[in-house]
Amino acid sequence: MGIEASQVFRIAISGYYGFRNSGDEAVLKSILLALDECGQEAGIRIQPIVLSIDPEWTSGMYGVEAVHRMQPKEVISLLRASDGLLSGGGSLLQDATSAKTIPYYAGIIKLAQWLGKPTFIYSQGVGPVNRGWMNPLIRSAMKASRYVSVRDKESAELLDRIGVPLNRIEVVPDPVMGLPLPEQEASGADRHSHEPVAGGREPVIGISLRFWRKDRADLDRIAGALLELLGTRDVQLRFLPFHTPEDVEAAAYVIGKLGASGAGKTDIREAGDDPQRMLHEVSQCDVLLGMRLHALIYAANMKVPLLGISYDPKIDQFLGRLQLKPIGTTESLDSAAFVSHVTALIDNASGWVQSKNDIIDQLKQESRQPARQIVNYLRELKR
Incomplete structure (x- = not known):
């Protein structure tokens, strides 16, 4: 102009x-x-x-x-x-x-x-x-x-x-805290409104994994925790690959470990190359479990309650800015504590958002x- x-x-x-x-x-x-x-x-x-x-x-x-x-x-x-x-x-x-x-x-x-x-x-x-x-x-x-x-x-x-x-x-803050949804999706950003899950709809747990340990013991522990969650609560597990094809393979590995318990309860969402499309996918989750740093940042950006698995200090550092700690690491993960945290976040998403709202808004602005x-x-x- x-x-x-x-x-x-x-x-x-x-x-x-x-x-x-x-x-x-x-x-x-x-x-x-x-x-x-x-x-x-x-x-x-x-x-x-x-x-x-x-x-x-x-x-x-x-x-x-x-x-x-x-x-x-x-x-x-x-x-x-x-x-x-x-x-x-x-x-x-x-x-x-x-x-x-x-x-x-x-x-x-x-x-x-x-x-x-x-x-x-x-x-x-x-x-x-x-x-x-x-x-x-x-x-x-x-x-x-x-x-x-x-x-x-x-x-x-x-x-x-x-x-x-x-x-x-x-x-x-990381620049991605300021990334907006695609214009065509922005009007529907608050699909869940962070209210208790309505009757009949299973909560969606977004999951971002990556390969880290050569023996895959970290993914085995995550699979075990997800199995315990599936045995406790009716949920949908939505795997979100941030780096293809590696993350797709990591998701498929964990889904394989879930066996019959995961039948009809899991899917892998590939959002294509546009990062805003993946941001939209994250916005549609009720809770996000992430190993990838930017999966956690996407969730915070969209005010989706999140749990982090630490494989690198950058995970702990970002969670620290939200006054959070990792739910586990690539060396250890307590399945019972994981299930308890996920259940609490599903049942009181609005409380989590309220407690983090000011911090997130400031990060987005900065x-x-x-x-x-x-x-x-x-x-x-x-x-």
């Missing part, structure tokens, strides 16, 4: 994008929406260009430009032509999944800085960092960035320990703070 060409900013966005992991794609979608809205409010336009492993798919999904994240010439050309680099969100600066992760993401940040571009760190989860030799690379990338935000205080404390001053770090800060910085460039 009359925004001049001088008020258009090309921003490169680096993250774990194009791999079709629902959580990371939700992060990207949330960032794109927040930048667009905050830009409009400030009277400027952000033109995002995403570094993706599958640029064609990313462009088609989000309607944005994209370049291949592993093609150095394309990346350098993009950064040269950009007005800055946004790195995030997600767990980009950690070495638990691979020793190559930190050098890649920090390297992209440093490359942008060497080309004279401002860099912005967007609600990242930092750590664990088990290889001390990576700390100087992280410290250098962070200290030279114009804006640094992390999604939990533990990430901020880790950065502080390696030499990034705390007064330069803003702790904000989730766009990085976008506001970045837009304000860019707007000042033109003054």
